[in-house]
Amino acid sequence: MIKKIVFGQPIDTGTVVKSQKTESPAPVPGRETGRQMPADEPAEMQEQVYTGKDSEIPYFSIRWQKDGAEAVLTCGLAQDDMIYGLGENVRGINKRGWIYESNCTDDADHTENKRSLYGAHNFFILDGMRAGGSGRRLGVFVDAAQKVIFDCGYTDSEELTVTVSAGGFVLYLLEKESLHDIVREFRRLIGSSYLPPKWAFGYGQSRWSYMSADEVREVVRRHRENGLPLDSVYLDIDYMERYKDFTVDKNRFPDFPEFVEEMKGEHIHLVPIIDAGVKIEEGYPVYEEGLENGYFCKREDGREFVGGVWPGRVHFPDVLNTKAREWFGGWYKSLLDQGIEGFWNDMNEPALFYEEEHLKEALEKLGEANVENMDIWGFFDFKKTALGIASRPEDYAKIYHNMDGRNVCHEQVHNLYGYYMTRAASEAFDRLEPDKRLLLFSRSSCEGAHRYGGIWMGDNQSWWSHILLNLQMLPSLNMCGFLYCGADLGGFGSDTSEDLLLRWLELGIFTPLMRNHSALDTRRQEAYRFGHQDDFRNILKLRYALLPYLYSEFMKAALNDDMLFQPLSFVYPEDVFASQVEDQLMVGESIMIAPVYCQNAGGRYVYLPEEMKLYRFRGLDSVDIEILPAGHHYVDAALNEVLVFVRPDHLVPLSYGGEYVAAVDNSRLQLLHFVKTKAVYELYDDDGYAKNVKLEGNITKISVDSSGEITVEGAAKPECRLM
Numbered sequence: 239m240i241k242k243i244v245f246g247q248p249i250d251t252g253t254v255v256k257s258q259k260t261e262s263p264a265p266v267p268g269r270e271t272g273r274q275m276p277a278d279e280p281a282e283m284q285e286q287v288y289t290g291k292d293s294e295i296p297y298f299s300i301r302w303q304k305d306g307a308e309a310v311l312t313c314g315l316a317q318d319d320m321i322y323g324l325g326e327n328v329r330g331i332n333k334r335g336w337i338y339e340s341n342c343t344d345d346a347d348h349t350e351n352k353r354s355l356y357g358a359h360n361f362f363i364l365d366g367m368r369a370g371g372s373g374r375r376l377g378v379f380v381d382a383a384q385k386v387i388f389d390c391g392y393t394d395s396e397e398l399t400v401t402v403s404a405g406g407f408v409l410y411l412l413e414k415e416s417l418h419d420i421v422r423e424f425r426r427l428i429g430s431s432y433l434p435p436k437w438a439f440g441y442g443q444s445r446w447s448y449m450s451a452d453e454v455r456e457v458v459r460r461h462r463e464n465g466l467p468l469d470s471v472y473l474d475i476d477y478m479e480r481y482k483d484f485t486v487d488k489n490r491f492p493d494f495p496e497f498v499e500e501m502k503g504e505h506i507h508l509v510p511i512i513d514a515g516v517k518i519e520e521g522y523p524v525y526e527e528g529l530e531n532g533y534f535c536k537r538e539d540g541r542e543f544v545g546g547v548w549p550g551r552v553h554f555p556d557v558l559n560t561k562a563r564e565w566f567g568g569w570y571k572s573l574l575d576q577g578i579e580g581f582w583n584d585m586n587e588p589a590l591f592y593e594e595e596h597l598k599e600a601l602e603k604l605g606e607a608n609v610e611n612m613d614i615w616g617f618f619d620f621k622k623t624a625l626g627i628a629s630r631p632e633d634y635a636k637i638y639h640n641m642d643g644r645n646v647c648h649e650q651v652h653n654l655y656g657y658y659m660t661r662a663a664s665e666a667f668d669r670l671e672p673d674k675r676l677l678l679f680s681r682s683s684c685e686g687a688h689r690y691g692g693i694w695m696g697d698n699q700s701w702w703s704h705i706l707l708n709l710q711m712l713p714s715l716n717m718c719g720f721l722y723c724g725a726d727l728g729g730f731g732s733d734t735s736e737d738l739l740l741r742w743l744e745l746g747i748f749t750p751l752m753r754n755h756s757a758l759d760t761r762r763q764e765a766y767r768f769g770h771q772d773d774f775r776n777i778l779k780l781r782y783a784l785l786p787y788l789y790s791e792f793m794k795a796a797l798n799d800d801m802l803f804q805p806l807s808f809v810y811p812e813d814v815f816a817s818q819v820e821d822q823l824m825v826g827e828s829i830m831i832a833p834v835y836c837q838n839a840g841g842r843y844v845y846l847p848e849e850m851k852l853y854r855f856r857g858l859d860s861v862d863i864e865i866l867p868a869g870h871h872y873v874d875a876a877l878n879e880v881l882v883f884v885r886p887d888h889l890v891p892l893s894y895g896g897e898y899v900a901a902v903d904n905s906r907l908q909l910l911h912f913v914k915t916k917a918v919y920e921l922y923d924d925d926g927y928a929k930n931v932k933l934e935g936n937i938t939k940i941s942v943d944s945s946g947e948i949t950v951e952g953a954a955k956p957e958c959r960l961m
C-alpha cells in the first residue's frame with residue numbers, strides 16, 4: 239500500500255511517474271523503455287490532501303515552524319531501528335545517528351562532518367523489524383524540489399525528524415513486507431532506471447585534463463601496450479575553447495571528428511564533459527541564441543542572472559523551462575554529429591564560484607579593510623567575506639526560473655537543476671538517436687534523474703576511507719534508482735599511491751561506471767604509471783571477465799526495478815549480524831564482496847551469513863578456491879588478490895576477458911559455481927545498444943546440477959565449463 243499525502247501546493251518535480259492504482263507507470267514523454275510490468279500487481283495508492291490534522295499522517299506527527307512555512311515531521315526511534323537510503327551522502331549504509339540535508343552542493347571535501355553532497359535523494363526506509371526495533375517497516379519519500387533535512391537521531395537519538403523548507407510537498411509512505419519489496423515499490427513509483435550502452439561497462443580513463451589529441455593517443459597507446467583493457471577516455475574542460483560548451487579547441491584537437499573516428503578504430507569512446515554555465519561572449523552562438531530567446535535564468539527584475547564559473551561570466555540555461563530545455567538539449571547534437579556517443583554533465587548543482595553583484599560588494603568591503611585599524615574580529619570578518627563568496631544561498635535566491643509561464647525562485651527548485659540538465663540531454667537523445675543508447679551521467683541529481691542518466695560520486699579524495707565511502711553509497715544510490723554509478727577510482731583530489739589505486743580498483747571492477755579520474759595538479763594515476771603492471775592487468779581483466787554477469791545483473795535490476803548492490807540485511811533479513819555489516823555488499827544474485835580498504839592490510843574480517851565458496855583471484859589463471867562455513871572469518875587478501883564469495887546454489891558466468899567490451903566473447907563462458915543441489919542462472923544479453931529492450935527473448939538459462947553437469951537453454955548456446 240502506498241499512502242500519498244499532499245501538503246500545500248507542491249511544484250511538480252516530475253519524479254513520480256505512477257499516480258494511480260492499476261495504471262502502469264505513465265510513459266515518460268519521448269521515452270519508451272519497453273519495460274515490462276513486474277508480474278505482481280502494482281500497489282494501491284491511497285491519496286489524500288493534508289487539511290491540518292495530525293491524524294491525517296500515519297507514523298509521524300507534524301509541527302510547523304517559521305510561521306507555518308516549514309513542516310517538521312517527527313517519529314520516535316526505538317533502540318535498534320535502522321535507516322537505509324538517502325542516496326548520495328557521507329557516512330554508512332545505516333544512516334542512523336547523523337543529520338543529512340538534501341540541498342545539492344558543490345563540495346569537493348567529502349568529510350564525515352558534511353551534510354550534503356551533489357545529490358538530493360529523499361527516499362529512506364525506516365526498519366524496526368529486528369529485536370529491539372519498533373516493529374515498523376516503512377519506506378518514506380519526500381517529493382520536494384526545495385531543501386529537506388533528515389535528522390536521523392542526531393539531535394535526539396530517539397527521534398527521526400524530517401524538515402521540509404517553505405513550499406508544498408508530497409509525502410509518500412510505502413508499506414510492504416520486505417526491505418527489498420519496499421524498494422521495488424518505490425522504484426515503480428519513480429519509473430525505470432537509465433540504461434547505458436554496453437561499452438560503458440568497460441574501463442574508462444579520465445584526467446582533468448588531457449590537453450591534446452596527442453596526449454589522449456598516448457594514454458590509449460600505453461594501455462594497449464601494457465595489455466590494460468580500456469574502452470573510453472574522458473575529455474575534461476580543456477578540450478573546449480575557453481570552456482565554452484559545445485566547442486572544441488582547434489589547436490588542441492585539430493579535426494575532431496576525424497580524431498573521434500581514429501579512436502573508435504582503437505575501440506575507444508571519447509566522452510566529453512558539458513558544464514551547466516554558458517559563457518557570456520558575443521559571437522558565441524549558444525550564448526546568442528539563449529539570450530535572444532530568453533532561455534537563460536533571470537533575476538527578479540527580468541535581467542539575466544550572471545554567475546562566475548570556469549568560463550568566467552556565465553548565464554545558466556533555464557532547463558526547468560520546456561522550450562529552453564529542448565533548445566539546450568539540442569546543442570548536444572553538435573558533438574553527436576562529430577561521432578561522440580557519451581557525455582558527463584558537470585557543475586550542475588549549479589556550482590557558483592561567485593554571483594556578480596555580491597562579488598562587487600565583497601570586493602568593495604575587502605578594499606575598505608586596512609591593516610592599521612583592523613582588530614582581530616575585523617580580520618575574521620575580512621576572511622569570512624573573502625572565503626564565503628562561492629555557492630551562497632542568498633545568491634541562489636536571486637535566480638528565477640520560468641517554469642512554463644510560472645515565475646519561480648530558485649530556492650524553491652534548487653534540487654531540480656542537475657536533474658533537468660540531464661533530462662534536457664536525454665530527451666534530446668531520444669529525438670536525435672531514438673534507437674541507440676548513449677552514455678550520460680551527471681554530477682548533480684535528484685530522484686527522477688535516474689530515468690535519464692547515471693551519476694558519478696563527484697570529487698572524492700585519494701584517501702583509504704573513500705574506498706569505504708564508495709562502497710557504502712552504492713546500495714543507497716541503488717535504492718533511489720541510480721544504478722549506473724561509480725566513484726573516481728584512485729581518488730580525485732590529493733595524490734594517490736599504487737596500493738590505494740589497486741585496492742580501489744578491486745572494488746571498482748564491480749561498479750557499472752568504472753572510471754579512473756583525478757584532478758589537476760595531483761599525481762598522475764593512470765594504471766600504466768605504476769610498477770606492478772601484472773597486478774593492474776589481472777584486476778582489469780577480471781572486470782572484463784565479469785562482464786557477462788555484471789551486464790546481466792545490471793539489466794535485470796534495471797528492467798525489474800531492482801537493486802544491483804544490496805546491503806547484506808536485504809538478503810538475510812533474519813540475521814542480526816548481517817544487519818550490522820557496513821563494509822560488505824551483495825552484488826547481483828550470486829556474489830558477496832568484501833574489499834580491503836585499509837593500507838597495508840593483508841586481509842580482513844569477513845562475515846558470512848551462510849556457507850559460501852570463496853574464489854580468491856590473482857588473475858583468471860591463478861585462483862584459490864575454498865569453501866567457508868557461515869560465521870566470522872579472517873580472510874587473507876594480498877594486494878593483488880580479489881575476493882569473490884559465491885552463494886550456495888548460485889552461478890557466476892565469466893568470459894575469458896578482452897581488451898575492450900566489444901572483444902568480450904559471450905559464447906565461451908567459465909562458471910563460478912557453488913552447487914549443493916542445483917543452481918540456475920539466467921544470463922541476459924543483448925546487442926548493447928538498442929533502447930527498447932526486454933528480458934524476454936534475451937535470456938539464456940544455465941543450470942548446473944550437483945554432479946557438475948551443465949545444461950544450457952534459451953537465447954544463446956554458450957560453451958560453458960566449470961571453474
Ligand code: MIG
Nearest residue numbers: 446474475584681696697757
Ligand atoms: O570545479 O572540470 O567534479 O570531475 O574534473 C571543478 C573539472 C570542475 C568538477 C568535477 C571534476 C572535474 C572538474 N570539475
